[in-house]
Amino acid sequence: MRTPKWIVLFTFIILCGCWDRTEINDLAFVTGTSLDLLEDGTMSCSLQIAIPTTTETGNSTKDNERFFIISAEGKNGNEIHQKLQKKISRTLFLSHRSIIFIGERLAKHGIKDALDIFTHDPRNRLKTYIMIVKGEEGRSILQINYPLKQLTIEAVKEIGLSGEDLAVTLRDFFISSVSEGVHPVVGGIEPDIHSKGTKNQNFNLTGAGVFKDYKLLGFLNEKEALGMMWLTDKLKSGRITANLPKYNGEVGMRLIHANRKIIMQTMDDTVKFKVQLEGEGSLIENTTGLNINEPKDLKIVKSALEDATKKQVQNSLFKIQKKYKVDSIGFGREVHKNNPEKWAVLKKQWDENFPEIDISLDVKLVIKGTGMVNSFLELPEKENEK
Structure with missing residues (x-):
């Protein structure tokens, strides 16, 4: 019986292998x-x-x-x-x-x-x-x-x-x-x-x-870059430190979640923005005399951390907007995405006008746990009362 030609051709192709491959030892x-x-x-x-x-x-x-x-x-x-x-x-x-x-x-x-x-x-x-x-x-x-x-x-x-x-x-x-x-x-x-x-x-x-x-x-710098990452919604984790001179120490927080929301308000000839930053995490350091187990003291710590975060992010925004005068955050992109007609008017002069755009910040932090963090030393009750 004669072997079909297609079988012979198929067998020939298989036996030939990869004729043009490059061996790993040649790379x-x-x-x-x-x-x-x-x-x-x-x-x-x-x-x-x-x-x-x-x-x-x-x-x-x-x-x-x-x-x-x-x-x-x-x-x-x-x-x-x-x-x-x-x-x-x-x-x-x-x-x-x-x-x-x-x-x-x-x-x-x-x-x-x-x-x-x-x-x-x-x-x-x-x-x-x-x-x-x-x-x-x-x-x-x-x-x-x-x-x-x-x-x-x-x-x-x-x-x-x-x-x-x-x-x-x-x-x-x-x-x-x-x-x-x-x-x-x-x-x-x-x-x-x-x-x-x-x-x-x-x-x-x-x-x-x-x-x-x-x-x-x-x-x-590193702190400014962290603020910029938060502004661009790229921050996954980070650390925040707040100084409390009134309580003779500092508190530190480890962020495990962070997000950002930009709210745009359209004006006649321009726009302005409000940036809402949210984060949650746990306290990892407390060298103050505050008792974190007390709600009133925890409220003081939370407020101090929010203020420190706001200041850090404002420093990032100031350097980008006022010193380098370049929209690295993407506020113009927000206008383009949400209001294309407005962007068509603003885009030609956006780089020149961006340094004067009104941008406000709002920070809200959630402290999920305090762990073993209290004062560095367990101070007597009277010394903790300020």
Whole structure:
């Protein structure tokens, strides 16, 4: 009996396998990238490449050989990528890259051209995180030998996703850059000066960088960045501290839930906003003489924490609105979303008028538990009475 031709063809295809696949041993896994601007105006790019746990000869890598770095310089991303590929025998594999670090000098100069290659090359994932290295080159973070992780990049990523610090992807950045009524903000990082020169180095997350037209305007510190995250409804958790001089101490609260609501009021030629911030959590510190188990004392603590929160968020808003004069929160986007006709009138002059827009804040906190937090020492009853 003759075998049908389609069976022969099907068998041939199966036996041939994947003729164009790339073996894992032929790939170099890029875990992180840094971009910097040199003094002559050219761009420098460094790649952190993971070293496999075993080499081709079967020997294990040493503790200080978890990764290595290659660098190249050029006028554009395509030219730099070609130079980088020639420096390594394996094919650069970019899909595992977690973070891109951008030096402060390049960020202030402008990063539109530097990021252009990430929008065209499908090997670059838009879920990759982006961070600005404050006061240093981006390469300085790639070189850190962090002791608690196989790769420093993973440590940065996990801390950034904790909910207390700003985590922004390339996709987030591009969307904010092209959207109406909002400008992007990017998380900041810097090497820890206390661990410089030591075997095991560290880093610090340092608030956030404020952008306009793809250029860094300046930074928000950690407290200002937390306030900005609350204003943009991105805050998942955080800590609030209030000073009570009258009661000779401080109280601290751990937020486990936070949300924000923006109420817009339309005027004849402008708009104004009221921002309602709500949060709940538990007390984690009390160095005052207040007895938290007493409702009247707990009310004093709650009021002090709400006042401290309001002041902290107002500081964030003041720096964004009055100093940098850029709508990083997205108030213009709220107008665009809720009243397109009004936005059509306001959008042309929004950046110029935003610093004078009336924005008020209202804060309400819910204390769910006080735990074991009372005064630092159980003071006599008379001493607790103020």
